[in-house]
Amino acid sequence: MRKVAIVGAGMTRFGKFPGRYIEDLGAEAALHALEHAGMSHKEIEAAFVGNVTQGPSSGQRILDYLGVCGVPTLNHENGCGSSSAAFRDAYIAVATGVFDRVLVIGVEHMTRRMKGLIEFDDGMNLLADMGLAMPAMFGLMTRRHMDEYGTTAEQLAQISVKNHKHGTLNPYAQYQKELSLEEILSSRMVSDPLTLLQCTPVGDGGSALILTANKLARRYTNKPVLVEASAFTSVKYKTGVGAATIEGCVRTSREAYETAGVGPEDLDVIELHDCFTTHELIATEDLGLCPKGEAGRLVMEGVTALGGKIPVNPSGGLLSKGHPLGATGAAQIVELVWQLRGECGRRQVEGAKVALAHNAGGIVSTIEPAATSVTILAG
């Protein structure tokens, strides 16, 4: 396997854009990434596109709008982890020499297409049939975590306080407004103990990355970011670990750490999948950033805030930056590429050298994400 570099990263602002389409959102993100790389669109050899709900040939429709044509375009769906799945296949294609320069796009227009998701439950998915949609699932997991480790509602809500504060420093974030612990705790209850402001919003947006064989990277930038590991696993039944642990997160991150030859103690900055505050709480532990049961304490002490020892979700995370499903995985990597290049302005983690992205998507008949992706990058 060859070394793979990311030489360009771009995204749209996330938000509610009822008059826009995935075609122009995806193209804007791709143009931003191409410009970041100083690369012509004519150099792109293949495209890998992550999207959940926007119908057939999403990637081709975006590339058509962008004016790129004739390159193999592969569209990936893996729920909220769709563009990480696209990134994973793009990484393999470059690492193994199939292509030298590829484009990854993540995109979603949720304000137009939520229906596609709600209709999901006409399959044989027993959990969905019972009403165990995402908020319900994470509500149950939260209760279990509280029961096992004494985690409090305040600790949980503090995660949202932190991420919304980070969001105020990110011009690409859907929400750029500080929220107090009080405001978060007193917002409408969605799935006890998760209040509205602890759940990701509905939003639209696009994100894009340019990957090249590392030997070509310096033609485009003097700050290439290396992909040290791209681990991707799908759901596995739990083996006695309990609902307060997400085994996919444990397994996938351990595989990534081993491949990259680093451990959680080596990470300078992390973007993780905080679709609900609970997911950040549990992933903080399951990625090995602290012992099991201590994430609540960690966030209260500011360890995972910007300026703390292990900044988590400096972009604002899914909670504040937003979560247009297919766009999220690639957008996490966009943020980390910018962090490792020192381009994040007021939310810059000084001297960041090693970064980790954690993205998860989908559910089937078990309380685990259907797909989990962990990417380790080095600047």
Next chain:
Amino acid sequence: MRKVAIVGAGMTRFGKFPGRYIEDLGAEAALHALEHAGMSHKEIEAAFVGNVTQGPSSGQRILDYLGVCGVPTLNHENGCGSSSAAFRDAYIAVATGVFDRVLVIGVEHMTRRMKGLIEFDDGMNLLADMGLAMPAMFGLMTRRHMDEYGTTAEQLAQISVKNHKHGTLNPYAQYQKELSLEEILSSRMVSDPLTLLQCTPVGDGGSALILTANKLARRYTNKPVLVEASAFTSVKYKTGVGAATIEGCVRTSREAYETAGVGPEDLDVIELHDCFTTHELIATEDLGLCPKGEAGRLVMEGVTALGGKIPVNPSGGLLSKGHPLGATGAAQIVELVWQLRGECGRRQVEGAKVALAHNAGGIVSTIEPAATSVTILAG
């Protein structure tokens, strides 16, 4: 790149199964392929799943139902070419040594999910906005072919006669009934000159393939089928070739022939994308089976029928075997694996050694499939 072998191939019968779901259709096909390979489901290292309309995590939902868990599962969408896109990524992953044994599944439940397709046109797709859906597009292409080459309505309809006759020999075909030229020509007009019986039906079904590194193939079968080429391209604007030629078919097949080191004259059996009779007419020419403009004559002379020199669509093709979108690409390869192993009973092409599958999917703002796949196999 290592040599890749197909060691197992299975499918459900195609048809209208309102009480079934993609989970059990996909699992039935996968079990059939595993049984064909004599492989345990525990040996599968990754799954690549093609599906268009069935919502998030389709592959994980099928694997969950199948009892396979914990393997990376990547879901691919490329319209009617979805499982060829999945096959292509699976092929790359095995050829480059990322995995040794992978499962490819194609699946669709159209009787439940046509809505998802019809809703497609809320994007920025100008052709769809103008009503240029598939039948309209192929109607226009047919008229152009008639104008340029003198192709007749009878020649066109004869393709459907042939494929329906082939379908009577295939127990997996949705339709197993001979149709006369008269019946086909006098059926309801859909898009002049395409009558109803020259258009693929709505249907449900699943198909599956097991790919291994060739060095492992003989553990599972003494009749491995080698993948000699897997070419996959996306839409490119035409450069003055006219609407009676599908440039994606020309480009992709030439790439595949070059990789495999064979030409159209070496092919013993072909499965091609006859979503409408027109598509078989044009692909017969664009794959190089005959000079441009002569496909009508070829079919009238029986050259492309079973027993002819170049049997095309012995399975019955999309017209008679059926076309559950995501299932089609893998199902074409299933038929060819069976043909190359001499397992096709009454529709067997005797002594078939080299086979080609041609699959296409999607449209964007040009009269070309958004994705085209050509696979060359050797028995």
